[in-house]
Amino acid sequence: MDSELREIEHRDNQLKSPQTRAVSTDGNTDPAGLQNVRVIEKQAQKRIFKIIVIGDSNVGKTCLTYRFCSGKFPDKTEATIGVDFREKQLEVDGENLKLQLWDTAGQERFRKSMVQHYYRNVHAVIFVYDITKMSSFENMSQWIEECDRHNLNKNIPRILVGNKCDEVDKVAVNTNMAQKFADAHGMPLFETSAKDDDKANHVDAIFMTVSHKLKNAKPMMPVHMSSLSPHDSVNLRGSPQHRGLQSAVGVGAGDKSSDCSC
């Protein structure tokens, strides 16, 4: 009940301040609209967004979520058994949000039986592969198919993340190929490294982009949820994959999306 009320209230807010829509599409914050939203939304409770992170074993799901939530790369990681929960509070355009991340185990047996429990009620899905391991990329279609099967709302934001791009000499999944795949599935692509401190803000950028999309979407109206349209691409400045990502254009594409979050 409560959350529904909040959602409705939020929608009203958005009607009053159409500028908020602009925030999501071009990634630049509009001071006038922001103030407007801030005043009204401060009264509302923090909204919570649930995100599930999936992908093959050892692609770095735990490291990515850990990096985002704790700001550092974990010293010692271990295989995730079942599901781990992490949370981070952040401010997006003046609104305090909570992102809840469900970091899942990669082994097939776990995803076939138990992870589906966590697909329920999620607001976004992050697919992760390892750019140094072709098989983890090839298996992406299986993960996507599985995600579709769990009666997920097809319009919820999904993003594709290629992790471990610090291992420059081991790259096995070429960016153009990944970009084509992402386009075909209507997802933006990020290539990043949870390990590399220089790229740590890229990891933030990924989650911030998702937060923007979620924040500015109207949960009860799926049309607006699909603001991540096909050919959407996010370019991370300074990443070695810069060139490849530039080829794709679309709504919210290019440097702008990472600008908004850094």
Add this chain to the structure above:
Amino acid sequence: MDSVSDDESSEVIEESSTVEPTPTSTDSNLRPTSPRHRLLDPEPPRSSQEDEDGFFRVPDDDVVPSSYVEKNKVVAIEKALASDPVDIMALKNLAISRGGLVNKSLRQRVWPLLICANTNNVTPKPSQEEMEACSKTYNQVVMDVNRSSSRFPPGIDDTVRMAVKDKLVDLIMRVMLKNKQLKYYQGFHDVCITFLLCMDEDLAFAMVEKLAMSYMREYLDDTMERTSLLLNTIYPLVNKCNPELCEHMQRNDLGTIFALSWVITWFSHVLGDIKRIMRVFDFFLASHRMMPVYLSAAFVLYREQDIFDAGDEMGYIHKCLSTMPSDLPIEYLLERAGDLYLQYPPTEISRDPMLIRLNREVFEHFNRIDSQNARRLARANSDARGRLFVRMTMWTVTAVIGVAIAVLYHAYSENDWHHLGALSPFSS
């Protein structure tokens, strides 16, 4: 098995009663060796502070029993071992009661007896080629072993840890290759590490293989179906003792994943301290195979207040349960688990209406997966059939055209088509 012979083990105890660190002499495992599994990541260089004396000892182990109670226990265990035949019931009681089996050298001797592990004629290690041929499992195992550093006691020498990791891959693959029906799961490596930190490779193999074929057989199935059924048992147990708590957990759709790593790794994934882990293993090895579930229920009941404090938020409850407080009263929890077992034995709890309802959901879920798989298989088959049809048609058409050309050629060369002669390539 040499390492379990009485003579050698009593030597171990005498040796250990000296205060000097006598670390690796009795543990063939805990000596640096050159790794065989080339996919294992090299250990990263660490600061010299962490390396200390370069020796490795499992804390708690091989030290003089500290208290009077422990001394008495050692005497009682020795007595049970010395009796002819070995007094298994007494050993089980000693393993369950406060303090468990006290130290590593006693565990090396008692653990195999508790589960009747076959320590003679241990199957030899498979060759490196054999292991690598089983590539899917092998790769998964190596990935998990690579990420198992946090399971090793702090202060362990890097080269020693590397050697143990290497043996860990061998151990897991030895069990999997010998029993092809078993399917490796992430977490099984946690169980195996515990044994490797306590005993030599062959003895660890005997233990792990026996467990894999008995206590842990369900976890090593193709699917998690039987494990899910087992985990469901936590709910009726909690419900019997604290219906409000159970209602709170169910209302928040908590599910059973929070307890997955507890049960399938026998708590070795979450307890951190090897001393506590070994104590819990003493208890499980001497108990009913469902005991990990009873201990899980005891854990949940113990965290009652924290669970209520987490409020109506599934994530927080999950987080609360998956974080182990450092001051867990392990002995109390084991006792509680034992009481729960006596009060609500498996045969009784299996008839609980709540469990039956929860299990039905699991069956339905796996049936759905089965039927989806069947549909996919059927689709794949029909695709294959479709492709075959196209191929056969192509062959037929090719054959017909071929025959037609042959006939035409024949007719052409037989008939005297002089008027085409100038154009014909066949004209002589």
